[in-house]
Amino acid sequence: MSTPRAPTLVVVSGMSGSGKSGALHTLEDLGYYCVDNLPAELLPEFVQRMHGSEGAPEKMAVAIDARSLGDLAEVPGILSQVGAIGVDPRLLFLEARSDAILRRYADTRRRHPLSHLGLSLADAIALERQALRPLRQIADILIDTSELNVHQMRRCILAEFGLDSAGLSLLFESFAYRHGVPVDADFVFDARVLPNPHWDARLRPLSGRDEAVRDYLDAQPEVAAYVAQVQAFLDTWLPKLSTDTRSYVTVAFGCSGGRHRSVYLAERLARHCRDAGWREVATHHRELD
Known part of the structure; x- marks a missing residue:
């Protein structure tokens, strides 16, 4: 008899402007129950509630990044707690070169999440990259979107997460x-x-x-x-x-x-x-x- 597969949790993280929202939307299209910008320390409680509820989703995705409250260096331990609950966590980290992120913000004219600190855009990008280093180091999947458009990035996500056990x-x-x-x-x-x-x-x-x-x-x-x-x-x-x-x-x-x-x-x-x-x-x- 085959062993039932554990529910899957994909933690989506990475640099602002690297395509995290697009990745989360793609996972939602694949049937994942998605939550954006969840504080990292609430992740075990969220998974516990979802895992124990009636009709619990088999696939979940949560975005955790520099906007999240708490120390991101604690995320490895938090993911271990999630695994102990009986859920298989995978960390997807999206990154891009600073020049690519600068160009994207110039095109969209959106504010960087750390701009409230009074930093220039270049300094905010550098600070965010430093803050996210603990997550990048433990990423299961690392995608550099510097040279990818939205459609190419979506194809990467589909290739990683859109497959069943049939293989290729x-x-x-x-x-x-x-x-x-x-x-x-x-x-x-x-x-x-x-x-x-x-x-x-x-x-x-x-x-x-x-x-x-x-x-x-x-x-x-x-x-x-x-x-x-x-x-x-x-x-x-x-x-x-x-x-x-x-x-x-x-x-x-x-x-x-x-x-x-x-x-x-x-x-x-x-x-x-x-x-x-x-x-x-x-x-x-x-x-x-």
Whole structure:
């Protein structure tokens, strides 16, 4: 008989401006019961009440950061208390370079949580980084969002927490070479060798999601051969990557504009993998989404 899994608590922490609110919203989308800005010393009491209540959630997430009352250096001990209750705690820490945080505050014109101390923004960021050091040192998952947009950060959270016990999550991504190859791609396939719908005036305004573009590419012998070879490659090697230590694989297709051929291939190969029995399959079209 399998042992029931302990309820999960994700503690979300990190620098202001690093994306904590977005991370908490993503966890909420995944079915977590979420609470923002809970004082750290109240965490055991909160977990005890939730754990002992009728219909208690199996997944909880709490944001604890520099706004929280109390000494953050005590959080490791507090998490040990949570574990003793019978809940599995994991600490997710989001950080970003100071220049990236400065830029984000300049864009949003929001006030830093420590600005009430009369500090400049740069000094408030430095003080917060120092205060959060005890949490960063014990983080189970550390994500640097300096070069990530909201969608990329969300994908990181989904990759870490959106999986079930079935194993590997697959992401099929399209992109334009002129904007650079995705840095997180595990496999990259170049679609620029294939016939380009861009040169058909009827198809140019459309994308690889549209039926007319799909019909055009389906009718090309080169495309059929290309797809067959990529399918064979993925069918051979993806199962070998499905291990306990690997949670996701990103397969990227690039073309000139990231609109027709790459989108078509990402969608078609994602559909193939779903049909083949992979349970966690998603698509992302960088130049369209």
